Amino acid sequence: MSMSLELRSPLHERAGIEIPEEAAHLNKPFNGTICSNKGDEYVIQNNIIDLLGEIPPSLSWAQSTNHWKVTAALYEDIWRKRSLSILTGEEFPIDKEKELLIEWLDPKAGKLYLDIGCSTALYGRLVKRAQPDCRVVAIDFSTQMLEEARLKAEADQTDLFLLRADAHELPFFGTTFDGLMMGGTLNELTDPLKVLYESRRVIKKDGTFFMMHLIKSGAWYVRLLQDSAEFSGLKFWTVEESNQLFERAGFSVEDQLAKGVVCFSKLKPA
Numbered sequence: 001m002s003m004s005l006e007l008r009s010p011l012h013e014r015a016g017i018e019i020p021e022e023a024a025h026l027n028k029p030f031n032g033t034i035c036s037n038k039g040d041e042y043v044i045q046n047n048i049i050d051l052l053g054e055i056p057p058s059l060s061w062a063q064s065t066n067h068w069k070v071t072a073a074l075y076e077d078i079w080r081k082r083s084l085s086i087l088t089g090e091e092f093p094i095d096k097e098k099e100l101l102i103e104w105l106d107p108k109a110g111k112l113y114l115d116i117g118c119s120t121a122l123y124g125r126l127v128k129r130a131q132p133d134c135r136v137v138a139i140d141f142s143t144q145m146l147e148e149a150r151l152k153a154e155a156d157q158t159d160l161f162l163l164r165a166d167a168h169e170l171p172f173f174g175t176t177f178d179g180l181m182m183g184g185t186l187n188e189l190t191d192p193l194k195v196l197y198e199s200r201r202v203i204k205k206d207g208t209f210f211m212m213h214l215i216k217s218g219a220w221y222v223r224l225l226q227d228s229a230e231f232s233g234l235k236f237w238t239v240e241e242s243n244q245l246f247e248r249a250g251f252s253v254e255d256q257l258a259k260g261v262v263c264f265s266k267l268k269p270a
């Protein structure tokens with residue numbers, strides 16, 4: 001079985017780009033240029049495959065913080081490991097989230113998974129650790145986050161394909177992935193429905209989408225905070241509104257767990 005990765009050119013819908021397996025071996029620097037058969041070229045620098053180049057993304061305030069080196073450096077160890085306990089209002093260690101991710105996604109050997117808006121690729125690394133014989137692609141549009149993901153994956157001795165791309169235009173052909181995961185990114189996206197449609201396009205018919213997102217709080221004082229956060233570009237939905245969004249994009253909700261403002265969903269293509 002080929003262990004290389006096939007991307008779809010961001011410029012030419014029918015053109016493929018072959019990424020060598022070595023790009024995912026993060027313990028060895030991989031640099032070079034790749035191109036589609038139409039001739040559009042992209043740089044791989046220190047294993048990070050960059051499909052966006054110099055194009056400055058138009059960012060909301062919340063999105064722009066992900067492009068700061070300091071956010072990327074502190075994100076996982078300072079915030080992410082404690083965030084769910086803070087947001088659910090009860091002890092919610094990262095191991096509990098990991099258990100749910102692995103139980104619902106159920107990664108299998110030889111299969112291909114995508115971590116969308118990966119930041120430091122916490123989910124992607126957990127999946128690869130649980131099933132070392134699967135392949136994982138982690139995408140984000142922040143170079144700073146992807147660099148931090150590379151350092152963490154290298155320290156864990158985890159192989160990942162790291163891709164700088166926009167989730168609104170996933171650079172893959174249809175039905176490429178056996179599973180998708182998205183942790184906290186839905187609330188930050190400019191057009192969440194577009195990203196869900198793209199997710200539906202690239203997932204296989206029998207695939208699973210593990211989603212963690214934040215929902216509207218029932219407590220008025222938290223709602224006040226969430227309302228002000230909406231000015232910075234964040235979006236919140238009730239569980240019912242979230243489910244309508246998933247269903248509009250062609251997913252059905254197979255399982256769901258909501259705690260405090262955190263909601264985990266197991267989505268299947270409808």
Ligand SMILES: C[S@@+](CC[C@H](N)C(=O)[O-])C[C@H]1O[C@@H](n2cnc3c(N)ncnc32)[C@H](O)[C@@H]1O
Nearest residue numbers: 066117118119122140141142166167183184185
């Ligand atoms: C809340 S963080 C994700 C955290 C991570 N999934 C986790 O579970 O720890 C959101 C991430 O999504 C990325 N992001 C936001 N909009 C994006 C887009 N349109 N395309 C790709 N990445 C995006 C941000 O750069 C940021 O790293």
